[in-house]
Amino acid sequence: SPTVHLHPSILSADFARLADELARIGTADAVHVDVMDGHFVPNLTLGLPVVEAIGKATDLPLDLHLMIEDPDRWAPDYVDAGAASVTFHAEAAKAPVRLARELRARGAKAAMALNPGTALEPHLGMLGELDMLLLMTVEPGFGGQPFLDLVLPKIRAARKAVDDLGGQLALQVDGGVNADTIHRAAEAGADVFVAGSAVYGADDPDAAIRLLRETAAH
Ligand code: DX5
Ligand code: ZN
Secondary structure (H helix, E strand, O other): OOOOEEEEEHHHOOHHHHHHHHHOOOOOOOEEEEEEEOOOOOOEOOOHHHHHHHHHHOOOOEEEEEEOOOHHHHHHHHHHOOOOEEEEEOOOOOOHHHHHHHHHHOOOEEEEEEOOOOOOHHHHHHHHHOOEEEEEOOOOOOOOOOOOHHHHHHHHHHHHHHHHOOOOOEEEEEOOOOOOOHHHHHHHOOOEEEEOHHHHOOOOHHHHHHHHHHHHHO
8 A cells, every 4th residue: 555644734733732732643644734714614713823832832844724815825835934835725826837936945844724615627738847736625614524425436536647658746635534434535636634633632642543453554
């Protein structure tokens, strides 16, 4: 099986104790940070100052997921705030190719996200500009929603497109990933898994990460 990458989402953590919560996911491959602006999605989370503080509190790479309007304006600032990768939404970006190039030029990995109802086909041409493609398996905005099986065919199509390109791109899924659903996403071809409630809802987040890894690989 391909390598399984596990990115816990701190959206499901206790925001009043972020440093402690980060210390509970030491076996993760990166920490997924959900930035929501109250406009692109009907929820408001955190922004640049808190991202900088998170970066100082952990050695894990920061995987920034920007659910915001006008990422063309704001996304590059998240590289300077310490992001290892920055994901913007295709539905929000005005000039996605230019933005992906700007993120890479600043020294981060560039990633683009598609909502469950957004087709993959119109975006295939720009996969070469990206380090990662995120296929949302819930409507973005909140943790704890059920995994949408209707996205599985899009994951399969994306896996084929990525393999045809030489397999350089990471294929991330986000939303409703848990011990019951991760196998379906992995079987469809995803290799980077975001999990919020499945990790932070567990008594032992590192044990939950281990279980998810094992479940995805079999
Ligand atoms: C949802 C966020 C997700 C969320 C996942 O809009 O992008 O990262 O934290 O939470 P779970 O794993 O609980 O669905
Ligand atoms: Zn996310």
